[in-house]
Amino acid sequence: MLASTLMLIALLCAGVFIPVPYSEMSPGPTVNTLGDHGGEPVLQVSGRKTYPTSGHLNMTTVRVTSADYRMNLVEAVYGWLAHDNKVVPHETLYPDGKTEEQSTQENAEEFSQSQESxxxxxxxxxxxxxxxxxxxxxxxxxxxAEGELxxxxxxxxxxxxxVKEPADVAKLVTKHKPGQAVRFTIVPAKEQAAAEKEKRTPTKTQDVTxxxxxxxxxxEKRAIVGISAGTDHTFPFTIDIKLADVGGPSAGLMFALGIYDKLTPGSLTGGKFVAGTGTIDDEGKVGPIGGIEMKTVGARAKGAQYFMTPADNCEAAAKDTPEGLTLIKVKTIEDALGALKDIRSGDTADLPKCGK
Structure with missing residues (x-):
């Protein structure tokens, strides 16, 4: 018995001090895009008539351990056994040795782009x-391209x-062989900013070789210049999204629905508690996200009745759906708006549910 006790103590000590290459995901905060956060509205529109809203259109998040956190064996086992947490390989969250700072910066950029889309x-x-x-x-x-663009x-x-789309840039550059010159016709960022401020069309262009x-x-090896192309927009009125300490692109769908609700008469939710997740592009297509199981748990814990689920996440989400939460399958913003129409009317029998 003494030997067994000593062995158990030794194993426990080893478990505490031996690091394992894993990280943990858990349900994060969920925020109503129609409400306030940190003392101010999440969505603020000026220069356009807005309408009262009711209910919830909550975006959802996932908490993850930091890049430099080293999980021990005991914590990993506990995480595997815990229903609401998920232990994943460290490289899943921080691929290629990405640092905490790099990950935060990337998430901030994706969050900003998701707001624009x-x-x-x-x-x-x-x-x-x-x-x-x-x-x-x-x-x-x-x-x-450094110093040139x-x-x-x-x-x-x-x-x-x-050039009409970001993808056009790469196609045209890769027509060249490495070492060949490529000519860009651009409007410098400062000229574009000045034109926007003065509400005029920019006239100053320049060629950069x-x-x-x-x-x-x-x-396959190909010719590059070292840039990534994106899209910028000018809106006919101001839409501000105020939400600190959140990153990544997964709130795009819920932001879009919140904006739509504020700009249209009547309540989009009919007073119901709807949460969800999903990336969105400029054309309204909804894309998959990570940590779907954590997000459904977090949403239901706050009282969500319905959860807008990207179609590509439906299979994973349906495996362990929290009791009382209906998963709605969406591929586009039109799908989400159609489902919300059924929800507010009370006619939910034909909702496109995950698992059907």
């Missing part, structure tokens, strides 16, 4: 015109061919 998707659904153009989103440090520069053409280099990522 949510605005565009909501306004397009309302037939409100939005001006869009292709921009330099980021410039890779040490690349041929800058974040926010508007890309009008590449080698004289007009950059010599391509060889890509160093996995896959």
């Amino acid at each position: 949510a605005k565009v998707a909501a306004l397009k659904e309302l037939d409100v015109p939005v001006k869009s153009w292709v921009i330099v989103s980021t410039v890779v440090k040490g690349s041929p 800058h974040a926010g520069d508007v890309i009008k053409a590449v080698d004289g061919t007009a 950059i010599t391509t280099t060889t890509s160093d990522d996995a896959g």
Whole structure:
């Protein structure tokens, strides 16, 4: 008995001090996009008539352990056994040795982009015109483009061919061989900002010639200049989204629905508690996210009755649905609006549910 007791103590000590390559995910805060957070409205619209709202359209989050946190064996076992938590390989949350700072910065950029796409998707659904153009989103440090192109520069053409979408930039650049020159016609970021402020069309353009280099990522080698292209927009009125300490793109759908609700008469939810998640693009297409099981648990714990679920997450979410929560399968913002119409009317028999 003494030997067994000593062995047990030794194993427990080993479990406490032996680190394991895992991280933990757990339900995070859920915030009503129609309400206040931190003492101010989450969604603020100025320059356009808004309407009273009711009920909830909650975005959901997941808490994760930090990049430098080293989980021990005891914590990993406890996490595996806990129903509301999920233990995953560390590299799942922080691939390629990504630091906490890098992850935070990436999440902030994705969150900002999701807000822009949510605005565009909501306004397009309302037939409100939005001006869009292709921009330099980021410039890779040490690349041929560094110092030549800058974040926010508007890309009008590449080698004289007009650019209409971000994907056009890569297609035109990769037509070259590494070492060849490529010509960008741009509106400098400062000129674009000044034109927007003065509500005029920018007139100052310039040509920038950059010599391509060889890509160093996995896959087929190709010509690159070291930028990523994105989209920027001008809105006919101001929409501000105020929500600190949240990152990633997964709140896009719920922001879009919240904006739509504020800009249309009547209550979109009919006073019901609806939560959800999902990325959204400018065309209103809803994409999958991570940590769906944690988000449904967090939403139900706060009182959600319905959960807008990206179609590609339905299978995972349906495996362990919290009691009392209905998972609604959505592929587009139109799907979500149609489901909300049924919810507020009380006619929920034909809702597109996960698992059906």
